[in-house]
Amino acid sequence: MMNYQIVIKNIDTVNEVEGYWSDQDFIQLLGKFNYPDGATAEKSSLPELLEMAISDYEPNEAAAIVLDYKLGNQLSEGQIEQISNNMLIDKVCEEYPEIHMQGTLFHVNQLLFKAYNGKFPNAKASVVHFSMTPTNGDLRKLTAENVLKLLNNGLSDRNLIKRLFESQISQNIPFPEAEAIIWELTTEDNVNYDLVTSENWINKEDINEYEFESVLEEVEDVA
Template identity: 45%
Template sequence: MKAIFTIEKVSSLTEIPNYWSKEDYFALLKAFDVPVADTLSNDECIEYLQMAVSELEPNQAAQILLTYKLSAFLNENQIEQISNDMLIDKISEEYPEIGLHLDLFSINQLLFKLYNGKFPNTKAILIEVLVEIEDYSEVLTKEEIIKYIMEMTSERNVIKRLFSEKLEHNTPFEEANDIIWKLEHSNDHYKIYTSEYWIADEEIEKSKIETEFISIDVLGE
């Protein structure tokens, strides 16, 4: 099947939309021992969180956020270590378990906001793509999307360097589900959210490719 992939827009982001819910903010305020009414807006929640963390060292606040989001995946020693490392390193790019990168990014960016820049400012990227595939109406998977996006990036890209063998269209690439943090689809338009560590704007060398599309479903038959 013939396919055309066109990158329509690339945007740099400091947070992933809707990662933090109103329920998250209230749970965090409770964790910080701040009693509030459940009628607060998101902005008001942030203001109360800023007041709450002003009484704590940055690494202490980091421990509370990490415990709230990741206690099912990290033990106390790991949380303590990461809470200290976050102040000097971009942990959401460096942590070996890439399945935690989205959570670590979002925790880092909330702390960056609450402490007015005491934590490193990490960036995400939103790539908006038009996908036109002849006689094909299925929604593309993260794995399918990333393999074709990689055909549009330079050889400097870290995904190409770390996963070169898995980018072959007949090879499973399970890590794609963690590399692409969020994938939205509407008609033939896709929104791809990931870290600038994985795909940087300057690494995108082609805004359009025409290629032969190979479906993962076809490979599995």
């Protein structure tokens, strides 16, 4: 059993997560949108070129092309068609039942939101900056599951994770969904962390306490 001192330093609300799309992604997508010269273009101009190439297409067609590029191995053609139409009306990235796809759907949504100047709903992500310092025991790198369990004491009862996964976040049982809820988790020193997730999962209003203590128990494997 480990005791931690937790400090939530800041939560940034962002429209896009920097660095998610690589130059290679832009070049591949440009090809799919009938712009074959992406590979020879100036790297810094790739996002702008892609936005221009995308905007020649109908929004739902463009959505289907980007969805196929990112999730074609997980979704059927019918599902892609359905999502590409729904994306124009709803924040599919917050509502899609397969939680592990929500992060990718967010990045796709925001790429299209920018390219079409707002025809798609604007979804937001939260970047949470926090520290978790053990007050007993050795320092170790925490997993997404560890982090959510430790954050539990600082979250309000209105928080969506708490409402949907109350026992997983508060009890000593496995919480496999944590890996899908947290899109990115980074640390350089195993004390100061940044996590990226949907504003729908954690936002500024969800934080009750900015400094608190939590206990991390070893999750017992359910035999």
